[in-house]
Amino acid sequence: MALRLHNTLSGKVEDFQPLNDNKVGIYTCGLTVYGYAHIGNYRTFVFQDVLRRYLKYRGYEVNQVMNLTDVDDKTIKNAQAAGLDLREYTDKFIEAFEVDRELLNLETPERVPRATDHIDGMVKLIQKLIENGLAYSSEGSVYFRVANFKDYGKLSKMDLEGMRAGARVDSDEYDKADARDFVLWKAHKEGEPYWDTPLGRGRPGWHIECSVMSMQYLGETFDIHSGGADLVFPHHENEIAQSEGATGKPFVRYWLHAAHLIVNGEKMSKSLGNYYTLRDLIAKGFKPSAIRYLLASVPYRKQLNFTFDGLHQAQQSLDRLRNFRFRLRQEKFPEGESAELQARAQAALASFEKALDDNLNTAEALGAVFDLVREGNTAMDEGKFRDGDRAAFLKVLESWDRVFAVLEDNDFEKLRKFGFVKTVEGAVTVDAALVQDAATGTPADESYTAAVLAEALPDGEIEKQIAERNEARRRGDFARADQIRSQLAQAGVILEDTKSGTRWKRK
RNA sequence: GGCGCGGUACCCAAGUGGUAAGGGAGAGGUCUGCAAAACCUUUACGCGUGGGUUCGAUUCCCACCCGCGCCUCCA
Structure with a gap:
């Protein structure tokens, strides 16, 4: 039986057939690196990783590109707030993202390009759109003329007329000819990073980097493009307009979108206080592997309601x-x-x-x-x-x-490797700086649960105590045996006596 | 308002036109020195509500209710 995937473009589940034999080109929308990624991001990234792994499992040769958007309003604003150069600021969160990905066992895509390394390509693509009559300049910025791209709306099934009528007042200070038009290149504003290009001094709009990087590495037409459900419109719709408008060829064959993660039935947001990064959960003592299990266990097209109870259940199931x-x-x-x-x-x-x-x-x-x-x-x-x-x-x-x-x-090994936990004189300490949620500035919960504390006891020490306990059991000294077992239990180590000996595990 | 996804036991969740997978949790039991792990039994006469089609619907159709998402910040 063949792999079947839901294609947002058709709204149907379709047989998957790559363009070239068994080679699959995938572009997965990655992160805008304005801060630590949150678990909603990771719901999508885990889905993309499962997709990638299963394609490989099925014998396909996968070529995955995941972009890093390292220039946009938020990255600029946060970098300024942090008093850092844009590149320095985004470097920091790209590094954090790489750590998170390893903790969650997300395979590294074949390429992870950054937007700011592809400015030239963006300029060329925009020039091509201007040539094709699909883009125009205004006050130093360049906009995509939506009215001239007949297929606009085909992915999101948006009603163009309705959009025009119901369009919000554009709060941006840039000048557009039509409210539906979107910016490809933003004119330079004082205090913002800029690039001097044939288009003038400025910086790229939000969507253009994905068109450029995907086509550069995967070709003008490629197999799969995926991301979170919120990206269907406007991001992916605009990518189609930019790409197909420039090449005249179909851009993507299968569009896959992951439903959002919500928390306790509500949208995750900082104001509701239900906004969690991976580090926040680690600080609460949850294992990355359990988090991955939870995120992977709900089919990607179904909204996932994240709760701590659910995470606990995931840990139990994994055990x-x-x-x-x-x-x-x-x-x-x-x-x-x-x-x-x-x-x-x-x-x-x-x-x-x-x-x-x-x-x-x-x-x-x-x-x-x-x-x-x-x-x-x-x-x-x-x-x-x-x-x-x-x-x-x-x-x-x-x-x-x-x-x-x-x-x-191997959660503990990884947490130790990245310095989230350290063993000092037999006790575990948590690096508060590392588990701090920089986005909110709130210090993380410092009380690690036994789940992580347990990891501190060296294997040798545990085995030594088990040997002592078994000796006590042989003597019939069950009081002593139970004492050792309960001491270990307090340290988070669970013992199990089986026919073939005593085994142990960290809780 | 427009577009879309979903409402299945205490919680998470799969699924089919023919009578409800799986996991967690609870209860009882087996095993064990006692535990743990494991196994067994048990927890939806019912799959949002009301109609309809059908020999038969949770599964198809219609209407309605509720939740969530998107409608140019958003994975």
């Missing part, structure tokens, strides 16, 4: 999967293999692929793997599981995780 993998790897089973279980593993893999083929139905894909987990655990409990079944089951988990990328429990 179940990890427990199963642990058992699969560690437990001893009789020789041989079970034809029935082998068939079940095959069926689970097929269900998983069928679910993702269906417009990336991650919730259903999750169901497929949990079914197998239960069946595997049952077989083990009943003594029906065979050593030869191990590989087949592990393969399903590994296949699943090639797309979900959450099973590896």
